[in-house]
Amino acid sequence: MNIDLQLRAMAKSAKYQMLYRASKENGIHLFNNSFDLSGIQLRFLTWLQIYESLYEDLAQQKDFISEKKIQDNFRCDCYLTYRKKINEFEWKKQKQEEKKRQIKERHPKRHQKGNMVPIEVDLRSE
């Protein structure tokens, strides 16, 4: 099995999820070295974070997530792609709301009743 698949299998296991949690809460060392982390160690940390977030989503009973899905790499990737798209959509929506709020603050009088003046608003995302 190639190294990346092995790292992924380890990261989703109960053993390493528990060790990861313990490393954050109790300062237990995951690695012998605490600096000059190798690419392999960094990749492993990334997978640990990803699977931790997936188990959190499962605990919160979010849509489209299941234990079986987490264990299957392909289905897990499908859920991660969906989650990324949702987050991107939410972020863009937040940005547009923020822009609207800033325009209202800059032109407060124009938003009072009976005093509406049409202004050009560019809500296109950057």
Place this chain on the structure above:
Amino acid sequence: MEQQLSWNEIQKELDTTVLAEDLIKDNKFPFIYNKEMYLVRMPNQAEIAEARAIYNARKNKLSLVAENMFEKKLRKVLKEVQDVDIEQLEKDVETIDIQIVQIELSGNKLKDSEETAIQNLKTKKENLWNHRRELTDEIAGYLAPSIENQAKDEQYNYLAAVCTEKCVDKKENKWESVWKDFEGYKKDSSTLPYMALGALTKLLLQ
């Protein structure tokens, strides 16, 4: 240096000889060569800086030779002379990435019980991924002779030379550098430099 094993064979051998569980413990990549223990360790800051200097020096030296080309010019020449459009190949890779995303978004909606549909999409994604890998290998092959890539090869070879150690005393856990210097690495005609370079590539996950 005489290449006795292909790059892919070396990568496969490194994949099968070491377990990931051993690789995460430390920032080293151990391997066995001719029944002896070796390891490649992560480079320190000084070695990374030296490797960067070697990259720049190699780049400058190569640019003085008229036949050598920077990547930008190589892309142009490939298109005009060999009718190889690297930009189009890269666009094909992007198209595959979009198709993979579409497959994954469709796959996300499937329930646990829809095993056949899941398997079909999985196979589709694997085929696309394999095609994508072929394209990226093809692009890398065409661009390998560029000055930047040749300089990068020199950079990584230097790191493999300074970061490879051999176990000289198992009981005492004593390790020593394999090559005295970069020249010694370059003159080594065995497969060991390639194994070391392969291990370094895996360690860095480049």
